[in-house]
Structures are given as C-alpha cells and as structure tokens.
Amino acid sequence: MKAMKIHVSECIQSLIPYVPGKPIEETQRELGLDRVVKLASNENPLGFGQKAQEALQGALGELHRYPDSSGYRLKKALSEHLGVDPTTLVLGNGSNEVIDILIRTLSVPGDAMVTSEAAFVAYHIGGQTHGLAVVETPLTADLRFDLNAMAEAVAHTPRTRFVFIANPNNPTGTYVSEGELRTFLEKMSALPDGGPMVVLDYAYWEYVTASDLPDPLKLQREFPQIFVLRTFSKVHGLAGLRLGYGVGHPDWILELGKVREPFNVNLLALAAGEAALSDLEFVARSKKINDEGMSFWERELKALGVPFWPSQGNFLLIDVMKGFGKSGKEIFEECLREGVIFRPVINYGLPNALRISIGTPEENEIAVLALKKIAQTV
Ligand SMILES: Cc1ncc(COP(=O)(O)O)c(C=O)c1O
Numbered sequence: 001m002k003a004m005k006i007h008v009s010e011c012i013q014s015l016i017p018y019v020p021g022k023p024i025e026e027t028q029r030e031l032g033l034d035r036v037v038k039l040a041s042n043e044n045p046l047g048f049g050q051k052a053q054e055a056l057q058g059a060l061g062e063l064h065r066y067p068d069s070s071g072y073r074l075k076k077a078l079s080e081h082l083g084v085d086p087t088t089l090v091l092g093n094g095s096n097e098v099i100d101i102l103i104r105t106l107s108v109p110g111d112a113m114v115t116s117e118a119a120f121v122a123y124h125i126g127g128q129t130h131g132l133a134v135v136e137t138p139l140t141a142d143l144r145f146d147l148n149a150m151a152e153a154v155a156h157t158p159r160t161r162f163v164f165i166a167n168p169n170n171p172t173g174t175y176v177s178e179g180e181l182r183t184f185l186e187k188m189s190a191l192p193d194g195g196p197m198v199v200l201d202y203a204y205w206e207y208v209t210a211s212d213l214p215d216p217l218k219l220q221r222e223f224p225q226i227f228v229l230r231t232f233s234k235v236h237g238l239a240g241l242r243l244g245y246g247v248g249h250p251d252w253i254l255e256l257g258k259v260r261e262p263f264n265v266n267l268l269a270l271a272a273g274e275a276a277l278s279d280l281e282f283v284a285r286s287k288k289i290n291d292e293g294m295s296f297w298e299r300e301l302k303a304l305g306v307p308f309w310p311s312q313g314n315f316l317l318i319d320v321m322k323g324f325g326k327s328g329k330e331i332f333e334e335c336l337r338e339g340v341i342f343r344p345v346i347n348y349g350l351p352n353a354l355r356i357s358i359g360t361p362e363e364n365e366i367a368v369l370a371l372k373k374i375a376q377t378v
Pocket of ligand 1 (some may be wrong): 015042093095096120166168169170201204217230231232233239242243244338
C-alpha cells in the first residue's frame with residue numbers, strides 16, 4: 001500500500017500491546033499437531049454451565065434487538081447476589097472495558113495512576129493510552145505488591161487519580177492481606193480529598209482459599225474510595241462472551257454511565273450472565289476442579305524440583321530458570337512442540353518464569369508430562 005503519514009500520539013506510539021495466550025488453532029496449524037492443550041489464558045477448563053447454555057439458546061431468537069442498555073435484569077440479579085444496590089453497579093464488555101471506562105471518565109491526560117510492577121497489564125495499557133503517567137512500584141522479594149511503597153508513590157505523585165491492586169494478582173498469583181490493605185486504605189483516607197480511587201481487581205475472588213485475603217465489598221462499606229472489579233470470564237467460564245462489572249459509589253457510576261457505549265454489553269452476555277450467577281452447582285464444581293488441579297500441580301512441581309509462587313487464582317507462576325536452567329520463552333517453545341501452550345511472562349518483566357493455567361485432570365497430566373520430558377534433557 002502507498003506510504004501515508006499518520007498522526008499518532010507519543011503515548012500510543014510507545015505502547016507495548018497486550019500479548020494474548022497463543023490460540024489452539026494457530027498452534028495446530030503452525031506445528032501440524034492434532035491435539036493441543038491450552039493452559040495459557042486462565043480460562044475455565046470445564047467450559048460454562050448448563051444454565052448459561054440454556055439462557056444463550058433462549059436469547060438467540062432476540063438477536064435482531066439491541067440489548068437492554070441499562071442491563072436491568074443482570075444488575076438486579078447481581079445486586080441480590082452481592083448484597084449491593086443496583087445503583088452501585090456498572091457493566092462492561094469484560095472487566096477490561098470497565099478499567100478503560102474508569103480511566104476515560106475520571107481522569108485527564110497528565111493525571112497519574114499508581115500500581116505495581118508485574119501487575120495485570122491492562123492497567124498500564126489503559127493508563128498510557130489515555131495519557132496518564134503510570135507509576136509502578138517494585139515488587140517485594142516474594143513477588144507481592146508492596147503497599148507501603150505504593151502509598152509512598154501516591155504521596156509523591158500529586159495528580160494520582162487511581163491505585164490499581166489485583167488481589168490476587170495475575171500473573172504472580174500472590175495477594176495482599178486484609179491487614180496490609182487496611183493500613184494502606186487508612187493512609188489513603190488521610191490524604192486531602194480522601195485520596196485517589198482504589199481499584200480492587202478481584203477477577204479471581206471465587207477461587208481464593210486464603211482466609212486473610214479480604215472480601216472487597218465488606219471493606220468498601222468502610223472505605224468508600226474502593227472500586228471493585230469482578231468478571232464472568234473465570235469461574236463462570238464466559239471469557240468469550242466478554243462480561244465484567246464494577247461496584248462503586250453511585251456518584252461515580254452515574255458519570256461512568258455517560259461515557260460508556262450505550263450497548264457495551266451484548267444481549268447474549270446479559271442473558272448468560274444472569275443465568276450463570278444462579279448456577280451454584282457449576283461454580284462449586286469449577287472451584288473443586290481448580291483446588292484439586294492446584295494441589296496436583298504443586299505436588300508434581302515439587303517432585304520435579306521446579307519452584308513456584310503459591311497462588312490464589314486458577315493459575316500458577318513457576319520459576320523455570322531455577323527448575324530447568326532455561327528462560328520462560330525457551331520452555332514455552334519446547335512445550336509448544338509437545339502440544340502444550342503455557343504463557344511466557346516476559347512482558348511482565350519476569351523472563352525466567354512461566355504461567356500455567358490449571359486445566360482438567362487430563363490436561364494437567366498431559367502438561368506435566370511435557371515438563372517431565374524437558375526435565376530429562378537438562
Ligand atoms: C487480574 C485480572 N483482571 C481482569 C482480567 C480481565 O478479565 P475480563 O475477561 O473480564 O476482561 C483478567 C484476565 O485475565 C485478570 O487476570
């Protein structure tokens with residue numbers, strides 16, 4: 001095509017794009033493999049539940065209609081499920097979109113956000129895209145968010161509009177405890193104007209087993225500057241439909257409603273989300289398979305001598321440099337040839353680690369075999 005001069009701002013030009021997990025079909029095509037196991041995107045290995053399936057089938061006949069822009073039924077179901085008022089809810093095309101709407105609505109170029117190194121990358125991408133300064137504090141030695149350092153960063157960055165905390169974080173799987181979070185929130189509350197919005201991203205909340213990882217909605221009653229993010233992409237298995245939501249003060253929600261695209265959540269997602277919420281059996285089964293899969297991986301990794309960071313999500317970060325003397329990219333590529341897709345995390349500044357999503361028992365077995373094969377060659 002003929003050369004053309006385009007105008008792109010410096011913040012977009014220097015943006016490092018999101019790198020998604022490698023798709024199964026692409027891997028099959030490129031490597032000529034029949035069977036490929038994908039443990040790369042923290043998806044639900046069981047798929048999604050019967051109730052969501054039935055709701056989707058029922059909604060198909062309505063696809064010529066625009067979806068309900070207010071999301072009335074889903075918000076009603078969510079408000080009952082969570083014990084919050086519907087006026088505190090905003091729906092998004094994935095929680096990723098809610099992050100974007102927050103930034104677009106509540107900040108202007110030149111403002112700032114504070115998060116941690118190796119935090120879920122959507123915060124950085126959203127901030128940089130909209131011209132915010134993104135301040136990332138170093139992780140602790142055990143790959144956790146350092147809330148003291150983050151509080152310091154907020155204090156030294158006058159135009160901080162947001163703090164982003166993923167609890168647990170992806171890709172590290174590590175978390176901040178109730179005590180740490182309370183101390184941090186008290187410091188924020190003491191700042192002029194009550195401090196910045198503190199976004200608590202709880203995409204993996206349903207999988208959490210640690211008793212000191214706090215319920216964000218309970219904390220929010222005490223600290224109204226909290227904005228909670230949740231998603232249907234993980235335990236509900238609806239990643240492909242794109243559905244997430246935020247819970248925050250109604251004054252914020254009102255402003256977000258002006259900025260979001262009126263039909264940002266599609267009709268199928270609204271129907272499936274409502275049904276998925278009521279499918280307690282599917283959620284329980286998904287949690288159980290994750291708990292069992294996590295124990296299986298922990299056992300196998302110990303036996304293989306591969307260190308890992310204990311995780312509160314549906315994934316596990318492993319130290320392949322210590323385990324195999326190879327980088328994350330090398331092990332990722334070797335496993336691909338065995339028909340197993342993991343996730344390298346170089347873009348998170350973790351070149352020596354690899355992220356493994358928990359799969360079905362069969363997928364986990366196949367993936368462990370791939371690692372065992374590599375272990376024999378080093
Ligand atoms: C911490 C965290 N937040 C948010 C998301 C995005 O979820 P959604 O699919 O709802 O956009 C993910 C997805 O991997 C995640 O790991």
